[in-house]
Amino acid sequence: MATSTARSVFMGPRLRRLRRDLGLTQADMAADLDISAPYVALLERNQRPVTADMLLRLARTYKVDLADLAGDGGADHTARMQSVLKEPMFSDIDIPALEISDLAISYPGMTEAFLRLYTAYREEQLALADRRAPLAGAASLSGAEGYDANDPVAEVRRFLAARRNNFADIDDAAERLVQAAAGPSGFIERLKVRHNLSVRYLPPDVMLGSVRRLDLHRRQLLLEDSLDTASLNFQLAQQLAYLEMEGEINAALEAGHFTTKSAELLARRALASYAAAALIMPYSAFAKAADTRRYDLEALGRQFGTSFEQTAHRITTLQRPGLEKVPFFLIRVDPAGNISKLLDGAGFPFAKHGGACPLWSVHGVFKTPRQIVTQWLELPDGQRFFSVARTVTAGGGAFGAVRVERAIAIGCAAEHAGQLIYTRDGAGPPADAPTPIGVACRVCHRPRCAARSQLPIGRELLPDDFRRLSVPFGFSTD
Helix, strand or coil, X not given: CCCHHHCEEXXXXXXXXXXXXXXXXXXXXXXXXXXXXXXXXXXXXXXXCEEHHHHHHHHHXXXXXXHHHHCCCCHHHHHXXXXXXXXXHHCCCCCCHHHHHHHHHHCHHXXXXXXXXXXXXXXXXXXXXXXXXXXXXXXXXXXXXXXXXXXXXXXXXHHHHHCXXXXXXXXXXXXXXXXXXXXXXXXXXXXXXXXXXXXEEECHHHHCCCCXXXXXXXXXXXXXXXXXXXXXXXXXXXXXXXXXXXXXXXXXXXXXXXXXXXXXXXXXXXHHHHHHHXXXXXXXXXXXXXXXXXXXXXXXXXXXXXXXXXXXXXHCCCCCCCCCCCCCEEEEECCCCCEEEEXXXXXXXXXXXXXXXXXXXXXXXXXXXCCCEEEEEECCCCCEEEEEEEEEEEECCCCCCCEEEXXXXXXXXXXXXXXXXXXXXHCCCCCCCCEECCCCHHHCCCCCCCCCCCCCCCCCECCCCCCCCCCCCCXXXX
């Protein structure tokens, strides 16, 4: 019959970290556990396994949770490392999966250092691309002239893009909080019991331009009563995130190393919104539902009680290493073509400044409000993407209240489109007839585009003394 000592694991680095966090020497820990100091040293160097009996002894002696002590065996670090090592720069290095797992389990500190270094590299790579954009001529993807590298909005977009818009620690904390609150329906009770806060709904004229306000003096959370249900739930979740997930938000924020206070505040807001979405649409449940419903945004919104925009935004975050789903990008534009939200998790080469291509249906859905429009897109270099666009409304809620109409588009690379409900049974436009679009007119060299508004960089305008072309700008294709 097997005993408890039959199960054992190597967890030297975690044991060393625990000892140092407690401020103990190896001799101190040996005395506490009734073992020898050399044996503690062997355990920390992974030259001896930690048996189940020793795990229990550690948990009882130092009052730590057994699950936290045992950890996940480096599964999270292993998944993150495997994701990073798929990058093309590592393609010529043969790294067996077992070696990656051994590194993550035996040297979690070194693994974390590597992952932080890689994230910093990705941020600098994106920033460098932006700084070089004016010098890149016709090959540039940004089309930006005089680009300000300290633009706070662009800085936050780089911060999110470098992490593929996924923050696993925030997702984990959100799932724990949702379980403690017995689901989103328990948020109000959680605020009352845990924070001694009551929730009041007040009309817009009393809220004076705010949709949410925390009144600590009266211990009240005030919400505008004209908000729809999805918006009210989101504001409740966001306030709860600020109150209970500050540690995870700040940890993610510190890794950004922002150059301006405005960028830091924008990033903090983005992370709090991420946390709110994670509370309403917990990662595990939402990822499973996305698979089951084949990324049907409207069906997912009904299931989780969220708006089309909230659901579309959350779809872009499903890139947790080891649990990745279809990678999506998201863009939000107004009728004038101004871009107010941009999230890229699918490798779409967005223009850094200016509007997107007018041939993209995201600009045309204002003609068909609330109706989903799908479209196959083909860039000049042959890359293909599948787009899902629809209008969304902000504001309103009462007669005479200002409403703002915007359009949302999410998209994925062509190879993933078959997993979406929008392509099932031949639905939507045919895949073999994509719309030829460009990133922006300044960097698009399609010669026969009637929608062109600018001459491409590096091209000379043709004279029209003897021939006037049907396109706005005729230029040499040599």
